[in-house]
Amino acid sequence: MVCKRVRHIFGVAVVVLVLMMLGVDPVNTAVRPTKLDYRIVTLPNGLKVILSEDHSTPIVHLQLWYHVGSKNEPTGRTGFAHLFEHLMFKGSHNVRSDEHLTLISRVGGDGNAYTTEDATVFLETVPSQYLPLVLWLEADRMATLRINQTTLDSEREVVKEERRWRYENEPFGMLPEIIYDHAFTTHPYKHTAIGSMADLEAASINDVREFFDTYYVPENATLTVVGDFESENALQMIEHYFGRIPKATNPVPREIPREPPPTGERQVTVEADNWPLPAVVVIHPITYDGHPDAYPLHILSKILSDGESSRIHRELVYEQQVAVSAFGQQTIIEDPNLFYAVALVQPGRTPEEVTAALISELEKMKGEPPAEDEVQRAKNQFARDYVIGRMTNEQKAAHLAHAAVIHDDVTTADAEFDIFMDVTKDDVQRVAQAYFRDDNRLVLTILPRQSRGQFFGRALR
Amino acid sequence: MRQLACRFGFVGIGVISGVCFLLTTAPVFAQRSSASASDVEIEWPSEAPPPPLIEQSVVFPEYQIRTLDNGLQVVFVGHYEQPIVNARLLVRAGASSDSRDKPGVAALAARLLNQGTATRTAQEIAGIVDYVGGALDVGAGPDLSFVNTIMMSDSFSLALDMLSDVVRSPAFSPEEIERQRQQVLSGLQVSYDDPAYLASIVFNRLIYGFHPYGMPHNGTPDSVSRITRDDLVSFHRDHYMPNNAMLAIVGDVTVEEAFLGAERAFGSWLPGSLPDGVDDAVPLPTRRLVVIDKPGSVQTAVRVGHLALPRAHEDFLAFDLAVKILGGEGGNRLGSVLRTQRSLTYAASADMVGRQIAGDFMASTDTRSVATAEALRLTVDEISRLRRERPQDAELRGAQAYLAGNFPITLETPNAIASQVLEAIMFGLDLEELETYRERINAVTVDDIERVSRDYVQPESLSIVLVGDASTFVDDLGRVGFQNVEVLSRSELDLAEADLRRKSSSPVR
Numbered sequence: 001m002v003c004k005r006v007r008h009i010f011g012v013a014v015v016v017l018v019l020m021m022l023g024v025d026p027v028n029t030a031v032r033p034t035k036l037d038y039r040i041v042t043l044p045n046g047l048k049v050i051l052s053e054d055h056s057t058p059i060v061h062l063q064l065w066y067h068v069g070s071k072n073e074p075t076g077r078t079g080f081a082h083l084f085e086h087l088m089f090k091g092s093h094n095v096r097s098d099e100h101l102t103l104i105s106r107v108g109g110d111g112n113a114y115t116t117e118d119a120t121v122f123l124e125t126v127p128s129q130y131l132p133l134v135l136w137l138e139a140d141r142m143a144t145l146r147i148n149q150t151t152l153d154s155e156r157e158v159v160k161e162e163r164r165w166r167y168e169n170e171p172f173g174m175l176p177e178i179i180y181d182h183a184f185t186t187h188p189y190k191h192t193a194i195g196s197m198a199d200l201e202a203a204s205i206n207d208v209r210e211f212f213d214t215y216y217v218p219e220n221a222t223l224t225v226v227g228d229f230e231s232e233n234a235l236q237m238i239e240h241y242f243g244r245i246p247k248a249t250n251p252v253p254r255e256i257p258r259e260p261p262p263t264g265e266r267q268v269t270v271e272a273d274n275w276p277l278p279a280v281v282v283i284h285p286i287t288y289d290g291h292p293d294a295y296p297l298h299i300l301s302k303i304l305s306d307g308e309s310s311r312i313h314r315e316l317v318y319e320q321q322v323a324v325s326a327f328g329q330q331t332i333i334e335d336p337n338l339f340y341a342v343a344l345v346q347p348g349r350t351p352e353e354v355t356a357a358l359i360s361e362l363e364k365m366k367g368e369p370p371a372e373d374e375v376q377r378a379k380n381q382f383a384r385d386y387v388i389g390r391m392t393n394e395q396k397a398a399h400l401a402h403a404a405v406i407h408d409d410v411t412t413a414d415a416e417f418d419i420f421m422d423v424t425k426d427d428v429q430r431v432a433q434a435y436f437r438d439d440n441r442l443v444l445t446i447l448p449r450q451s452r453g454q455f456f457g458r459a460l461r
Numbered sequence: 462m463r464q465l466a467c468r469f470g471f472v473g474i475g476v477i478s479g480v481c482f483l484l485t486t487a488p489v490f491a492q493r494s495s496a497s498a499s500d501v502e503i504e505w506p507s508e509a510p511p512p513p514l515i516e517q518s519v520v521f522p523e524y525q526i527r528t529l530d531n532g533l534q535v536v537f538v539g540h541y542e543q544p545i546v547n548a549r550l551l552v553r554a555g556a557s558s559d560s561r562d563k564p565g566v567a568a569l570a571a572r573l574l575n576q577g578t579a580t581r582t583a584q585e586i587a588g589i590v591d592y593v594g595g596a597l598d599v600g601a602g603p604d605l606s607f608v609n610t611i612m613m614s615d616s617f618s619l620a621l622d623m624l625s626d627v628v629r630s631p632a633f634s635p636e637e638i639e640r641q642r643q644q645v646l647s648g649l650q651v652s653y654d655d656p657a658y659l660a661s662i663v664f665n666r667l668i669y670g671f672h673p674y675g676m677p678h679n680g681t682p683d684s685v686s687r688i689t690r691d692d693l694v695s696f697h698r699d700h701y702m703p704n705n706a707m708l709a710i711v712g713d714v715t716v717e718e719a720f721l722g723a724e725r726a727f728g729s730w731l732p733g734s735l736p737d738g739v740d741d742a743v744p745l746p747t748r749r750l751v752v753i754d755k756p757g758s759v760q761t762a763v764r765v766g767h768l769a770l771p772r773a774h775e776d777f778l779a780f781d782l783a784v785k786i787l788g789g790e791g792g793n794r795l796g797s798v799l800r801t802q803r804s805l806t807y808a809a810s811a812d813m814v815g816r817q818i819a820g821d822f823m824a825s826t827d828t829r830s831v832a833t834a835e836a837l838r839l840t841v842d843e844i845s846r847l848r849r850e851r852p853q854d855a856e857l858r859g860a861q862a863y864l865a866g867n868f869p870i871t872l873e874t875p876n877a878i879a880s881q882v883l884e885a886i887m888f889g890l891d892l893e894e895l896e897t898y899r900e901r902i903n904a905v906t907v908d909d910i911e912r913v914s915r916d917y918v919q920p921e922s923l924s925i926v927l928v929g930d931a932s933t934f935v936d937d938l939g940r941v942g943f944q945n946v947e948v949l950s951r952s953e954l955d956l957a958e959a960d961l962r963r964k965s966s967s968p969v970r
Contacts, residue, residue, distance in 0.1 A: 033543055033544065033546075034542060034543055034544070054540070055870055057872055057873050058516075058517035058518070058869050058870050059872075084901035091865035093505050093507065093509060094508055094509070094510075098801050102859075103510060105790045105791045105859070105863045106791060106859050106862050106863065106864075106866075107513070107862060107866050108862060108863055108864070108865060108866015108867040108868070108869075108870065109870075110867070110870065125870055126866075126870075127516070127517075127519075127866055127869055127870070128514070128517055129513040129514040129515060129516045129517065130513050130514075130792075131514065132511040132512070132513065132514065133510050133511060133513065134786055136510055136511050137510070140505075143503060143505055143746065144497065144499075144500070144503070144505050145497070145498040146496060146497055146498060147496065147498040147619055148496050155804070157804035157805075158800060158804050158806070158807055159807075160808040160829075161760070161804075161805070161806050161807040161827070161828065161829060163757045164760045164827075164829060165806075165807050165827045166807075166809075167759055168759045168760070169656055169758055169759050169827070170655065171652075171654040171655045172651075196517065208498050209498055209499060209500050210924040212498045212499055213499050213500055213501055228517065244504075244505075245503070246501075246503055249501075259787060270854060274654060276651045276654040277647070277650070277651065306591070307587060307590070307596075308583075308584075308589045308591070309584065309587040309590075309591040309592075310591070314584070314587075318583075318584070318640070321640075321643075324644070324647040324648075324720075325647075342755070344651075346643075346647070347647070347650075350657055373592065374466050376592070377591050377592045377594070379594075380592065380593055380594025380613070381594045382594070383547070383594050383613065384594040384596065384611065384612075384613065387543045387544065387545045387613070388545065388611065390543065391542075391543065391874050392873055392874060393873070403879065406656045412819070413700070
């Protein structure tokens with residue numbers, strides 16, 4: 001596809017509309033976002049360091065990624081990576097239990113952490129003069145985390161409350177768990193990062209030690225700092241605080257069980273608690289982050305599902321009104337994951353109707369390539385996401401770290417933009433044909449659980 | 462699914478101070494002896510945290526304000542790192558301008574803005590906005606209605622044209638009204654299964670009574686069903702006028718482009734006579750404990766608080782610090798007790814909301830069902846202690862250090878800067894105060910905290926809402942000192958009734 005760049009002129013709305021109605025190929029393309037400016041260094045102990053200066057506000061953001069997530073959890077220990085993330089706040093040689101966040105908030109900073117399938121991320125934003133403090137804090141716990149049975153037990157209860165709050169007690173909260181449990185047989189993506197109550201209960205101090213010694217080592221970590229600092233000065237401090245952590249004696253294990261290909265189409269109906277309306281989910285396995293097909297799949301998802309003019313919304317919600325809400329999304333992460341389209345069934349309509357409507361939208365993507373203007377729309381939306389996803393130091397750090405950790409190539413933090421812009425309508429059709437097949441389709445129908453009446457009983461007293 | 466939930470979670474500008482945070486910050490009360498988590502022994506120095514570097518000066522970034530001849534106030538913040546521009550228009554009328562018997566009009570009117578205008582259909586608007594990779598969001602909060610658009614900066618003219626079109630000339634076509642009404646009703650059906658939503662609507666109803674602040678701003682299934690096209694057209698005619706609105710332009714355009722663009726898109730918008738001010742009668746705090754029974758819940762949503770201060774009140778800042786000591790960053794007694802010491806919850810916090818004519822403070826936590834009474838007792842005890850005991854100097858310093866130190870972080874994005882300016886204009890605050898925020902924070906004394914806690918915290922008049930499986934905890938409430946408990950099932954809940962209980966004779970609605 002040839003992309004010419006023209007500036008929008010006043011009244012472009014009318015022009016675009018006419019073009020769209022006539023099916024004429026439009027010529028405008030996304031504005032090229034500003035590139036990130038950074039340097040990357042690896043310390044002798046294996047710690048990767050990425051530095052990106054931005055002096056526009058006197059603040060600094062630190063993001064420390066450990067390349068370990070829920071997919072590294074052994075059988076019977078689901079949820080452990082996330083539980084461990086919590087334990088990292090329970091004190092180290094120079095920092096008392098729960099003191100980490102107190103030290104940060106007492107200087108006006110914000111600290112947090114999260115765990116995904118692939119990584120565990122610790123982050124702090126502070127006024128820029130406190131960069132030494134957050135470097136010191138992260139180095140202290142990377143080197144000398146301290147945990148005993150009491151702190152493990154108490155934090156386990158907090159994580160169980162988190163599971164209840166975020167998933168079990170939330171309408172539709174169990175959706176991810178239901179999808180992944182049914183879509184995977186072997187790969188640990190079968191379970192979500194929060195894990196099961198039983199496995200959380202089983203976690204022991206020995207597990208903590210083993211996990212810490214295996215994964216919380218410098219060569220498995222990437223430290224990204226973005227904001228108001230001088231790189232030379234920051235690097236000296238980083239070498240001082242992190243350089244004294246010894247290199248691990250054993251390599252970090254990287255073997256993850258592989259998922260075999262599906263053996264045919266499946267249809268499954270389940271009932272769930274806290275499930276207000278019937279839902280239909282159409283699922284296909286797709287590829288991994290960094291695979292050439294990942295880019296057209298992303299564009300395909302946008303054509304199907306970004307904005308009110310996208311195909312799934314327009315057809316199911318606006319025109320046919322068979323769904324209250326509907327969307328499709330690709331999850332492209334380190335190992336091959338899923339595309340899934342979800343629709344909440346409009347009261348009065350049936351799951352069968354909605355399933356047929358969803359599958360029909362996916363089939364259309366295979367039948368003929370999307371119109372040029374749909375592809376261009378998706379690219380423009382991608383460019384918007386790209387730009388608004390790089391506004392803050394935290395966002396920039398996340399993109400740099402993701403590129404370095406998941407792609408093992410920090411340059412992809414910028415280089416992917418051009419790959420996206422080069423995706424063609426034929427690429428989109430090709431990946432639809434490759435991945436939206438009958439023999440790898442899973443259709444889940446999730447119904448409100450019947451055994452408990454929705455409203456039973458009068459007021460107690 | 463989150464998309465659906467979010468659609469009903471309209472938030473205007475920074476009217477609500479603070480959002481829930483993932484990990485509560487808590488002071489340390491007990492030091493436990495811990496063992497190394499490693500089998501590997503390493504040499505590591507014992508040392509105190511390093512001192513800070515030299516502090517950089519913090520100034521409130523540059524912004525411009527102009528008022529067009531028709532009264533439209535325009536705020537501009539330039540930002541040139543990325544080729545993107547954001548324009549939002551705020552109308553100073555939201556759910557608090559709804560009539561008492563028909564909440565949801567302001568919100569539904571806002572939802573219809575981008576669903577067709579005099580010259581464009583809903584699908585045309587979506588097509589135009591999506592095509593250039595833009596986004597156009599609409600909604601209403603308690604005190605304002607908004608349209609927010611973001612586009613790449615080469616679409617700046619288009620952004621203003623779309624904004625102007627949807628704000629000034631919405632069609633309110635009957636077909637689109639029905640579509641949106643259906644969406645709202647379906648959304649409410651889902652929301653009525655959401656403990657956090659149920660807790661928030663009942664809490665607001667207890668705090669604000671029959672004042673419009675006391676009703677859900679999206680309306681109730683009953684009121685939304687009764688809204689007519691005339692209601693929407695009238696709301697728009699009476700409130701959407703340039704002398705009742707603010708426009709913020711933020712991003713990669715020059716100041717000249719911004720103000721010329723504003724003039725071109727909105728200069729011909731005719732001013733009108735402003736509607737009467739909103740109802741300012743809010744009830745006095747009275748003690749009430751309502752349980753919404755949701756059988757099968759694994760957790761109970763606990764919400765405790767009462768009426769506090771409107772945003773422009775002179776004690777707002779001091780009371781905000783007091784609430785931070787109770788349950789916010791830099792302090793958070795609730796987090797220490799409920800999470801750190803007792804592992805009863807993932808998060809416990811307290812927050813304040815300052816609105817145009819009133820405000821409230823609310824302590825909030827979610828706990829496993831069997832621990833409900835214990836968590837409630839501890840929460841109420843901490844609220845009482847805030848009034849009873851003079852806080853420690855260190856506690857105030859912690860809260861002050863957080864707010865003052867956090868100030869530059871609140872200025873990181875141009876939108877955040879514009880939000881602070883808009884909030885000041887919206888609530889009639891002195892714009893000079895944006896510059897002096899840190900000085901004003903640091904000027905608050907322990908005496909001030911003691912005074913505002915005494916004046917504004919009334920432990921005997923707390924409104925309490927519990928949403929969860931009543932059978933698992935309702936008998937425990939009396940044992941920890943809570944009497945006069947009202948228990949309702951969700952199907953009985955009717956916010957329009959004084960006792961919140963649907964009249965048995967009235968039809969199910």
